[in-house]
Amino acid sequence: MDNKKVIIIGAGVSGLVAAINLENEGIHPIIYDKNDRVGGRVQTDYIDGQAFDKGFQILLPNYPAVQKYLDVRLLHLKYFASGAFVFKKGYQSKLGNPAKGFDLLFSTLFSKLASFSDKLKIIKLYRSLKYKSFEEIFESPSQSTMSYLKSFGFSNKVIHNFFRPFYAGVFLEENLETSSRMFEFTFKLFSESKAGIPEKGIQAIPNQLANQLKKTTFHFNTAINKVEDKTIWLSNGSKEKADFIIIATEPSQLITNLNNQQSLWKSVDNLYFEVKNRVVNLPMIALIAENDTFVNNFHYASLASESQQILSVSVVKTHDLSREELVKKVKNELYDICDIEVKKLLKHYKIPKALPQIHDLNYQMPHTETKIKDNIYLAGDVLSNGSLNAAMLNGESAAKALIEQYNGLTLDMA
Ligand SMILES: Cc1cc2nc3c(=O)[nH]c(=O)nc-3n(C[C@H](O)[C@H](O)[C@H](O)COP(=O)(O)OP(=O)(O)OC[C@H]3O[C@@H](n4cnc5c(N)ncnc54)[C@H](O)[C@@H]3O)c2cc1C
Structure with a gap:
């Protein structure tokens, strides 16, 4: 044929x-x-055996299309622990879905990042989406994710400390104007499976x-x-x-x-640094929950056991800084808020067309x-x-x- x-x-x-x-x-x-x-x-550069993904991007193995077209086992995913490690000035804590696993249960319940009622609402949201199909999610009425979270009853505290920085990194926009359909879709996926990056990028x-x-x-x-x-x-x-x-x-x-x-696009900067120290020992996405920082999220692209520690940092904020100015801001924030000392910049990707609006x-x-x-x-x-x-x-x-x-x-x- x-x-x-x-x-x-x-x-x-x-x-x-x-x-x-x-x-x-x-x-x-x-x-x-x-x-x-x-x-x-979806691209990776390989330099001296190190994989540099062009933009921080994760695979959710429970995407229906992934199950159909990819053999996930052969990708040898390096999984992230669920939830996130949140940094604020003078404070850091883990937060996730307490219904999701013992590892996060205690840190989440005792975390000061959210009220007790917020933690119960996270479980309620998880349960309400458990039996909603993806098709139903995308047929639901659409509103901004921010107004969805507020109308679900989440406090400003948990929105500011967790949802805003976490989903800014997923949607690549800071104000959570993205449709609640995308929020429900990704929240359901994140709560039902761990996210990962293939071993080879x-x-x-x-x-x-x-x-x-x-x-x-x-x-x-x-x-x-x-x-x-x-x-x-x-x-x-x-x-x-x-x-x-x-x-x-x-x-x-x-x-x-x-x-x-023409489509409108959301942009992101992804910077890789060699750093002196490791402040998050779990394989976990880290967030900065402060207003107006350039760093939105980071994770260690190297394993704790490796001699060179590599940090991948995402900047979601739109800006017109030069590379030097951006690197200076990011280094200062990493040091002041997270105690991370940067040795040197390894790579910088500016991705003007990352996600379609x-x-x-x-x-x-x-x-x-x-x-x-x-x-x-x-x-x-x-x-x-x-x-x-x-x-x-x-x-x-x-x-x-x-x-x-x-x-x-x-x-x-x-
Ligand atoms: C930084 C970043 C983070 C992301 N994070 C995630 C994530 O965590 N999870 C997730 O599921 N998705 C994520 N995405 C989105 C995901 O990568 C995209 O949805 C997906 O790759 C889109 O694939 P596509 O084939 O539709 O488009 P594209 O990947 O854009 O492919 C289009 C192709 O067409 C080629 N092309 C364009 N114009 C022409 C032309 N005139 N002539 C010849 N060739 C042309 C381009 O070179 C390109 O290869 C992320 C994307 C980015 C950039």
């Missing part, structure tokens, strides 16, 4: 999952990507997807400028015709009449809605919500729609 030419633009996880689904139907797609490798926003995820592809052709370092009439225009001026095209990235840059519908979030784009023009389909997280789960599911949706039309055409020809 490989006599028709199918082109996919984008070798991110969405384009790769689309290709897996096409190969399963005997179609051999051709993927173009402007980058030099697979992964899109986050790039192991797209690499594993790409390794499943046996009949797909890749063209890297090849930007596409325009898609029109089943034709793609390459940045070198040449063009390629196809029978079907899947655009697995923001489409507005490629399709002329979508030019005015989507107003009306959905769980997965129905396959019947992925077709944008004759024989042209859309995929990518930008259609639904900024997550690996949505990126994979939308790759699947686009492929499914294409396969249905492909099969229809093949039948017509017979």
